[in-house]
Amino acid sequence: MNRLHNTVRPYAWGSTTAIPELLGTEPTGEPQAELWMGAHPGAPSRVDRGDGLVALDSVIAADPAAELGEATVKRFGPRLPFLLKVLAAGAPLSLQVHPDLAQARAGFADEEARGVPLDAPQRNYKDTNHKPEMLVALSPFDGLCGFRRPTEAADLVEALGVGSLAPYVDILRAHPEDRALREVLAAVLGADPDEMAATVHAATEAAARLAAAAGTPYAADYAAYAKIAHSFPGDRGIIAAMLLNHVRLQPGEALYLGAGVPHAYLEGLGVEIMANSDNVLRCGLTPKHIDVTELLRIVRFEADDPGVLRPEAASDGEELYAAPIDEFRLSRFALAPGTDARSLDRGTPQILLCTRGEARLRSDDSDTITLAPGESAFLAAGERVDLSGAGTVFRATVTA
Structure with a gap:
C-alpha cells in the first residue's frame, strides 16, 4: 500500500475554502476546485516505492498486471479505469452531457479522420471512452440532473411571466415528452444571442422575485437560477437549466450520472468518481465551445426523477x-x-x-x-x- 500525494486543480469555479478546510490547511485565496486521486495523465497521484515520488500512471505502466490485477487489465486495459476526486464547487460548473461508449468511439474516430487537433477548442472527443460518474455529498450540495416532466417545466417557466418564453411553454405542453424537450432545448441553443440574453435577464430577475415571495412553488429552483445568473449573466444555459431537475443533496446522498443525462454541479463539497475520460459536450453556463448538432445527438430526451442514491449497508x-x-x-x-x-x-x-x-x-x-x-x-x-x-x-x- 502507498500513501498518495495528490494535486489540487485550481479551476475558476472552485471554492476558496472547502478543500483547505477538509485538509486542515490555510486557504491560499485562490479557487481550489478538485483534489485528484488516481492515474489520470492530466494530474496523476504520486507514490513512493523507495526511490522518491513517482507518478502512479508510470508505476502502473511498468507492471499493469501486478498493480491492477490480470482480470482488470483484461477488461479495461493497462490503466486504472477510474478517477476519484474531492470536488468543491463555489460556483456553477458548465451544463454538460457525456456520450456512451459507442458514441465516444465513433465520435473520436470521426474527429481523428477529419484532422481535428486534440487540443482544438471545438474538439468534442478527447478519447474513446465513456464518462459515467457519481457524486456523494460531503456537505449540502446543489445540482441539476436530468429532465423534468415537460408539463412541470412549462409551469415553472410560465410563472416567470416573460413573454418571449411563451413559445417554449406552448411546445412543452403540446408535444410528446421527447419531442417537446428536444425542440425547446434546440430552440434555446439556436436563438439569436442578443435576444436570448435579454430573455435570460428578464427571466432571472423574475426568478429572484419569485424566490423571495412567500409560498411560491419552485422557490428553491428560482433561487438557484438567480444565483447562477451572478456567475453567468445572460447565458442561455440558464433557460436550459429550467428544463432540468434541481436537486439538493444532504451529506451522504449521491447522484449517478449516466450517458446522455444533462447535468451541472452548482455548489457544495463532494466525493466524485468517474470513468477515466475527458469527453464532455456542453449545453451552457460556459464560454467554451457548444456543438449544438452533436449535443442534440447525444442527449437522451427522457424525463425522470433524478434518482438520489443512499448507501446500502452490508454485514461487514x-x-x-x-x-x-x-x-x-x-x-x-x-x-x-x-x-x-x-x-x-x-x-x-x-x-x-x-x-x-x-x-x-x-x-x-x-x-x-x-x-x-x-x-x-x-x-x-x-x-x-x-x-x-x-x-x-x-x-x-x-x-x-
Missing part, C-alpha cells in the same frame, strides 16, 4: 453506492473506535480516502499508514489491508 459494515457500471465501485466505511478492523482484500486496485476523523491501514507485513481528512492511499490488486480508526473512509475500486 461496508456501505455501497450501487451503480450500473463496471469501471468503478464506490463505497464507504463509518469507523468507530474499539470495533474490529475490517479486512480489505480484493483482486482489484483500490483507493481509500479519509473524509472525517482518522483511518489506520495495516498490511500483512505490519506496515501502517494513518490517514487524516483529505488523505488517501493506493492498494495494488490482491493486497490485503486491515482498516480501523474513528471516522469515514471512502473505498474506490472496480466491479469484480
Whole structure:
C-alpha cells in the first residue's frame, strides 16, 4: 500500500475554502476546485516505492498486471479505469452531457479522420471512452440532473411571466415528452444571442422575485437560477437549466450520472468518481465551445426523477453506492473506535480516502499508514489491508 500525494486543480469555479478546510490547511485565496486521486495523465497521484515520488500512471505502466490485477487489465486495459476526486464547487460548473461508449468511439474516430487537433477548442472527443460518474455529498450540495416532466417545466417557466418564453411553454405542453424537450432545448441553443440574453435577464430577475415571495412553488429552483445568473449573466444555459431537475443533496446522498443525462454541479463539497475520460459536450453556463448538432445527438430526451442514491449497508459494515457500471465501485466505511478492523482484500486496485476523523491501514507485513481528512492511499490488486480508526473512509475500486 502507498500513501498518495495528490494535486489540487485550481479551476475558476472552485471554492476558496472547502478543500483547505477538509485538509486542515490555510486557504491560499485562490479557487481550489478538485483534489485528484488516481492515474489520470492530466494530474496523476504520486507514490513512493523507495526511490522518491513517482507518478502512479508510470508505476502502473511498468507492471499493469501486478498493480491492477490480470482480470482488470483484461477488461479495461493497462490503466486504472477510474478517477476519484474531492470536488468543491463555489460556483456553477458548465451544463454538460457525456456520450456512451459507442458514441465516444465513433465520435473520436470521426474527429481523428477529419484532422481535428486534440487540443482544438471545438474538439468534442478527447478519447474513446465513456464518462459515467457519481457524486456523494460531503456537505449540502446543489445540482441539476436530468429532465423534468415537460408539463412541470412549462409551469415553472410560465410563472416567470416573460413573454418571449411563451413559445417554449406552448411546445412543452403540446408535444410528446421527447419531442417537446428536444425542440425547446434546440430552440434555446439556436436563438439569436442578443435576444436570448435579454430573455435570460428578464427571466432571472423574475426568478429572484419569485424566490423571495412567500409560498411560491419552485422557490428553491428560482433561487438557484438567480444565483447562477451572478456567475453567468445572460447565458442561455440558464433557460436550459429550467428544463432540468434541481436537486439538493444532504451529506451522504449521491447522484449517478449516466450517458446522455444533462447535468451541472452548482455548489457544495463532494466525493466524485468517474470513468477515466475527458469527453464532455456542453449545453451552457460556459464560454467554451457548444456543438449544438452533436449535443442534440447525444442527449437522451427522457424525463425522470433524478434518482438520489443512499448507501446500502452490508454485514461487514461496508456501505455501497450501487451503480450500473463496471469501471468503478464506490463505497464507504463509518469507523468507530474499539470495533474490529475490517479486512480489505480484493483482486482489484483500490483507493481509500479519509473524509472525517482518522483511518489506520495495516498490511500483512505490519506496515501502517494513518490517514487524516483529505488523505488517501493506493492498494495494488490482491493486497490485503486491515482498516480501523474513528471516522469515514471512502473505498474506490472496480466491479469484480
